[in-house]
Amino acid sequence: MIRIVIFASGSGTNAENIINFFNLTNTAKVTKVLCNNKYAGIFERCERLNVDCVYFSRADFSKSDFVLNILKEHADYVILAGFLWKIPQNIIDDFPQNIINIHPALLPKYGGKGMYGMNVHQAVAANKEQETGITIHYVNENYDEGAIIFQAKTALVEEDSPEHIAEKIHRLEQQYFPKVIEEVILSKNA
Numbered sequence: 049m050i051r052i053v054i055f056a057s058g059s060g061t062n063a064e065n066i067i068n069f070f071n072l073t074n075t076a077k078v079t080k081v082l083c084n085n086k087y088a089g090i091f092e093r094c095e096r097l098n099v100d101c102v103y104f105s106r107a108d109f110s111k112s113d114f115v116l117n118i119l120k121e122h123a124d125y126v127i128l129a130g131f132l133w134k135i136p137q138n139i140i141d142d143f144p145q146n147i148i149n150i151h152p153a154l155l156p157k158y159g160g161k162g163m164y165g166m167n168v169h170q171a172v173a174a175n176k177e178q179e180t181g182i183t184i185h186y187v188n189e190n191y192d193e194g195a196i197i198f199q200a201k202t203a204l205v206e207e208d209s210p211e212h213i214a215e216k217i218h219r220l221e222q223q224y225f226p227k228v229i230e231e232v233i234l235s236k237n238a
Contacts (some may be wrong), residue, residue: 049074049076050075050076050077050124050125050126050233051076051077051122051123051124051125051236052066052070052076052077052079052094052123052124052125052126052127052229053078053079053081053082053118053122053123053125053126054066054067054078054080054081054082054122054126054127054128054230055081055082055083055084055126055127055128055129055189056081056082056083056088056090056129056130056131057083057085057088057130057131057132057133058085058088058089058090058130059088059089059090059093059130060081060088060089060093060094060129060130061130061218062129062130062150062222062225063078063090063093063094063129063130064093064097064227065221065222065225065226066071066078066127066129066226067081067097067099067226068097069092069226069227069230070226070230073095073230075233075234076124076125076229076230076233078099078121078168079099079122079123080098080099080100080101080102080118080122081099081100081101081102082093082101082102082104082115082118083101083102083103083104084096084103084104084105084106084129084131084132084133085101085103086186089103091103097107097148098162101176102118106133109133109136110136112221113138113150114137114141116138116139117187118216119139119142119143120142124142124155125143125146125148125229125232125233126139126143126146126147126187127147127148127149127229128147128149128150128152128187129150130165130227131149132164133144134161134189134191135147135187135189136187139187140187140188140189145195145235147184147186147187147194148184148185148187148197148228148229149184149185149186149187149192149194150182150183150184150221150225151168151182151183151184151185152164152168152180152182152214152217152221153168153172153180153182153183154179154180154181154182154183154199154201155179155183155185155192155196155199156192158171158172158180158191159183159191159193160191160192161191163191164174165214166210166214169210169214169217170205170210172210172213173208173209173210173213174237176206177204178203178204179199179201179202179203179204180202180204180213180216180217181199181200181201181202181217181220182195182199182200182217182220182221182224182225183196183198183199183226184196184198184224184225184229185197186199193221193238197201197228197232198224198228200220200223200224202216202217202219202220203211206232
C-alpha cells in the first residue's frame with residue numbers, strides 16, 4: 049500500500065478530505081499527519097478519524113532529522129495541506145517529485161513567501177481579478193515554484209469579497225485535491 053503523510057498547520061479541512069478520500073480507495077493510505085502548531089484543529093480531526101497526528105517544532109523540522117526519520121518510516125508521498133513552512137532541502141532530496149502542495153491561486157500569480165490564505169484572497173480582490181483558482185504543484189526549494197501538476201479556475205465578480213473568494217477556493221480544493229493526488233500516485237506506480 050502506498051503511504052501518505054500530510055503536513056498541516058491549521059484546522060485541517062483539506063487533510064480530513066484527503067484522509068476520507070483515501071479511506072474509500074485501495075490506492076493509498078494516510079499513515080500520519082504532522083503539524084507544527086500544537087493548538088491546531090487538525091489534532092481533534094485526526095483523533096476523530098483515528099489517524100496519528102504528531103506535533104513537531106521548528107528545531108525538529110530544520111535542525112534535526114526528527115521529521116525526516118518519521119517520513120522515511122511512514123511516507124511514500126508527502127502532501128502539504130495548509131502547511132506554511134518552507135520544506136528543508138534534506139526532505140526534498142529524500143522525496144524528489146513526491147512532495148505535493150496546494151496553493152489558493154493560479155500560480156505563478158500570487159505565490160511566494162507570505163502569500164497564503166487570506167493574504168492571497170485579499171490581493172486577488174484588491175487587483176479586481178476576473179478569475180482565480182487553485183494550483184496543485186510539486187514542492188522544490190522555493191516557495192510555490194515547483195512544477196505545476198494541475199490548476200482549476202473559478203470566475204470572480206467585482207462584488208466578491210476576500211471571504212467569498214476563500215469560499216470559492218475551498219470548494220475547488222475539496223473537489224480536486226484528493227483526486228489529483230490519486231492521479232499522481234497511479235501514474236507513478238502503474
